[in-house]
Amino acid sequence: MRLPGGNGALWLSIAVGLSALGMAVHTVTEFGYSGLLDPRTGMVPFVTVQASLLVLWWIRPSARSGASLALLATALLQLIGGAVLSILPLPFLPFAPDQTVSHYLSHIVLGITQIPLIVIPWLQHTEGRQASRIRSSRVVLRDVTDNDLPIFFDHESDPAANYMAAFTRTDPSDRDAFDAHWTRVRADPTILIQTILFDGHVAGSVLSYQEGGRPEVSYWIGREYWGKGIATRALSEFLRLQTTRPIYARVAKDNLPSIRVLEKCGFRTIGKERGLANARGAEIEELLLELRADEGASR
């Protein structure tokens, strides 16, 4: 599960704010407004610790994981110790909690407002672990083998991927046409084509070909591998093999992930054209992007 919008800083700040608000509501209900600044209520030390951890999270990216887990711990402490245990008539408590409705309500508010500060750091932690697992997974390029072709066929006959790419073969489900196309492509000395391996599995292909006397690049990633940074890493790796510059790419104007991949590899939009998109059955706008000699791949 990912945080909506991926804006970790904003969500974490909101969660810290809510946690402090819950503590304030509880403190005021129990001790009145004077309790907010009374060190015996624990409000000031708690908020100070949480604010310091949040500042640390903002200013020291390397400390983010530790700071957000420490924030999670403060919220857990408030939830279990402050909201739940301290309202129960437990024999070991040094005081007898008020068993009144307003006291219960203030503890419910305290408990509920701690939950985002438990969930958000936890999501950030699991997202971070996933991202570092993906980063440490290797993207490798190698020559195409016959065994790759059935996998490419699966990728390239996916209707959603075809809609996205837009400028595709007339009938992507025609295996004979696919085979004939790939036989031509592999025999053409002006085409450089590589299989993309992700953790040893065939994830897609990347190629360069001549269009109107100019080199262009294209790529296709199997749907199960999308969103892992594979196209970006494969294209930047490919651009170390295919060193002709300038080099170009065409992309449907609404294929935002592909535009992003190209931009991350240093391509810049230099024009727009209209062309017949087989997968859309209509003429649509496409962007022409260029990678100049002085622009490098960013990854």
Ligand SMILES: CC(C)(COP(=O)(O)OP(=O)(O)OC[C@H]1O[C@@H](n2cnc3c(N)ncnc32)[C@H](O)[C@@H]1OP(=O)(O)O)[C@@H](O)C(=O)NCCC(=O)NCCS
């Ligand atoms: C386009 C395609 C190659 C992307 O592959 P991928 O491995 O998922 O791409 P990456 O993960 O390297 O990068 C995708 C980028 O697009 C971004 N992105 C995804 N959806 C987006 C959207 N709707 N709007 C804007 N950006 C988007 C991602 O966030 C990521 O950028 P980031 O790293 O800055 O966060 C893949 O979807 C594909 O093969 N599609 C079908 C064939 C095709 O369209 N080929 C390209 C023909 S030009």
